[in-house]
Amino acid sequence: MNFDTPHYVASDSFQIATYSDGPIDGPPILLVHGWPEIAYSWKNTVPALTAAGYRVIAYDLRGFGRSSAPADPVHYAMPQLVWDMEAVLDAYGYSEAVICGHDWGGSIVWHAARMMAHRVKAVIGICVPHTARAPAPPLKIIEKRFGAKHYFIEFRDRGPQVAEMFAKDPDGFFRLMFRSTPPNAVVDEKFTFIPSKFEAFLKSGSPALKGVVLPDADRRHFIEAFQRTGFETGMNLYRNIDVNWELAEGMSDRITQPVLMISPERDLLLPPELAKPMVKMCPDFEQVTIPDCGHWAMWDAPEALNKAMVDWLKRRAF
DSSP states (O other), rough: TTTTSSSEEEEEEEEEHHHHETTTTSSSEEEOTTTOOOGGTTTTTTTHHHTTTTTEEEOOOTTTTTTTTOGGGGGGGGHHHHHHHHHHHHHHHSSSEEEEEETHHHHHHHHHHHEEEEEEEEEEESSSSOOOSSOHOOOOOOOOHHHHTTTHHHHHHHHHHHHHHHHHHHHHHHHHHBBBBOOOOOOOTTTTTTHHHHHHHHTTTTTOOTBBBSOOOHHHHHHHHHHHHHHHHHHHHHHTHHHHHHHTTTEEEEEEEEOOOOOOESSSSOOOOOOOOOHOSSSSSSEEETTTTOOOOHHHHHHHHHHHHHHHHHHHHH
């Protein structure tokens, strides 16, 4: 897949940068990245899918990469994100497709499976499980539980300042973020304090780090992408969490399509056990746990991730 020459798709007055590869007559699968990612995040996944005969389409979410990056958070609510998926399918001429999302992309595909159910043949989620609607606005819950330094809250309240800080050393930012999880690592109360951790990292001189999973050459693609958009527009996903919660009122939690949930064993923020309630909401549900793998599965354990995806797709004949 050539990630340097996107095909642009119009959606909601914006331009969505898309990338495709694989046999034209192959079954389509749409790949949706998360934060702080871009379509290039699927670099190691695409070859396995195309070799298995699939037509693969990846795209930069609005606010990321080469897609339009409007500043106003109003453009990043879940309906707009799902509209973008539908616009991509329309532009490529597909009435339905398998959809797969990692991190925020996972949240988006779980919503898409219900909001445009007739377009979704099956769903693969990586790391982020489908959850029932929270009993209260999620950001209020997070702030009460973790405090104002949780990155969700920092992005909402101090987005411009945090984005400016990340931009001071984008290479250091991606080295700090994209790392494997050591064996027996545990979550402390400051695990989610990403801006504070990066500030301390900068003050210490952006030192070399162990466990970096994003190679230098690949990291340059991320650096260039975020130099193009800045870091703040991507934070608009988080600023809409409570808006999405409000919009989901009355929406069924049930996902009727076949579901594969892929959970990295060492994802400290989203451990595999968080997916257990999905059994009640997804009647056709399978879960695969990737051993010795952290949150950045596409870089940390690409072979295991690809095998889990292709084995399931082939076995289910999607």
